[in-house]
Amino acid sequence: MSGKLNPSIQISKDSSVRYLLGIADLCLIHAQRLGEWSGHAPVLEEDISLTNVALDLIGQTRALYSHIAKLERAEHDEDQLAFLRDERDYFNPTLVELPKGDFAHTCLRNLAVSTLLSLLWDGLQKSNDAEVAAIAGKAVKESLYHQQHAADWCARLGDGTEDSARRMTLALNSLWPYIPELFEATAEDLAARASGLGPAWADVEGSWRTEVDQVLEEAHLAAPAAVAFRSHGRRGRHSEHMGYLLAEMQYLQRAFPEGAW
Amino acid sequence: MVSTNAMPGATRVDRAWKVLAEVPDPEVPAISISDLGIVRHVIDGGEVLEVVLTPTYSGCPATEVIERSVVEAIRAAGLGPVRVSLQRAPAWTTSWISERGRQRLKDYGIAPPSAQQVPNERPLRFRRRQSKVDSLPCPRCGSANTEMLASFGSTACKALWRCVTCREPFEYFKPI
Numbered sequence: 001m002s003g004k005l006n007p008s009i010q011i012s013k014d015s016s017v018r019y020l021l022g023i024a025d026l027c028l029i030h031a032q033r034l035g036e037w038s039g040h041a042p043v044l045e046e047d048i049s050l051t052n053v054a055l056d057l058i059g060q061t062r063a064l065y066s067h068i069a070k071l072e073r074a075e076h077d078e079d080q081l082a083f084l085r086d087e088r089d090y091f092n093p094t095l096v097e098l099p100k101g102d103f104a105h106t107c108l109r110n111l112a113v114s115t116l117l118s119l120l121w122d123g124l125q126k127s128n129d130a131e132v133a134a135i136a137g138k139a140v141k142e143s144l145y146h147q148q149h150a151a152d153w154c155a156r157l158g159d160g161t162e163d164s165a166r167r168m169t170l171a172l173n174s175l176w177p178y179i180p181e182l183f184e185a186t187a188e189d190l191a192a193r194a195s196g197l198g199p200a201w202a203d204v205e206g207s208w209r210t211e212v213d214q215v216l217e218e219a220h221l222a223a224p225a226a227v228a229f230r231s232h233g234r235r236g237r238h239s240e241h242m243g244y245l246l247a248e249m250q251y252l253q254r255a256f257p258e259g260a261w
Numbered sequence: 262m263v264s265t266n267a268m269p270g271a272t273r274v275d276r277a278w279k280v281l282a283e284v285p286d287p288e289v290p291a292i293s294i295s296d297l298g299i300v301r302h303v304i305d306g307g308e309v310l311e312v313v314l315t316p317t318y319s320g321c322p323a324t325e326v327i328e329r330s331v332v333e334a335i336r337a338a339g340l341g342p343v344r345v346s347l348q349r350a351p352a353w354t355t356s357w358i359s360e361r362g363r364q365r366l367k368d369y370g371i372a373p374p375s376a377q378q379v380p381n382e383r384p385l386r387f388r389r390r391q392s393k394v395d396s397l398p399c400p401r402c403g404s405a406n407t408e409m410l411a412s413f414g415s416t417a418c419k420a421l422w423r424c425v426t427c428r429e430p431f432e433y434f435k436p437i
Binding site for chain 2: 133141
């Protein structure tokens, strides 16, 4: 151990880099929270399912970070991008950094995120960046399995026992205020759409609502009314939970600089 | 290890394919990496033999192990220096699994991927637990009276099913 903490890296301000980091960070932070279920899920099969979803997401993240590192031309690698940024330099929406909550919270968040990602990957298959299109071509198929898994559970819990339906309703009420942020137009989104790099997240809002409403209907649940609250994780302004999440996730790389498997 | 000396007249590329047909997949050792369809090209680049692989899943932890076993197997067969490269597009699909590979999966107790169940259609379909519509034949007894227990199994590429007739659980290699 060097006795010195590994310092943070500075990332490029290039809008393509920041657009792709937003998608990669969405995958990574969501996977970090899913990993917390390892050894804690209600049944063994779900323990394995949630961590398998996390594994797919980390694979997608690694592919994107490696590509972003090339675009940056700053000699960063995937590990540095994952572990050595400060909180303000992560561009995931606040939704995915919130504590994992109970299984109902996790299933609902999985539905929201997998639906979003499957639509984004679908659009990214037509990216003018061939490497991004190739990563998306693989990831879109994986994300549809994640979405089906989440949708099945939401329907089963919402349309299940009194207790499971009550928990789904609590999850809807607590997570719903973080949904509008997903579809806010950022400068990076607009630039990506204009250049042909990928869709603005707002472009997939209509499809997202159609698909999520279909699941909620099957689950006998209804989306809560909109509220004025707005979260801003995609702009790097995170909730109080993000610092704790990063402290745990980054600890080893910070304490043992350049430690590798 | 396969003896490649017994193939007079075979090119270096033919011999390499023969060797790769015996390199097992580390997660599902019943099947070789060429039967799995992840070896896309073998190119004789003069000095260096180039092997092009397409990974199965983005997060598959076996990818790095496979790269190493390819290098070891080619070298051990005396086919000289080898370089392994990864090609992402077109994305790997279970329809690249060979007939021999499908049979080996079945013999090993893993139901091979069905051609009809690729989840590429929107909107979502909901699968009732007892639904017989999507039932798979049991790889042990052949009964169609089977049900899904969990959509992910011991690896991301498999789901967990059970046979109601012979009561045995089995894994299903999911189509992707």
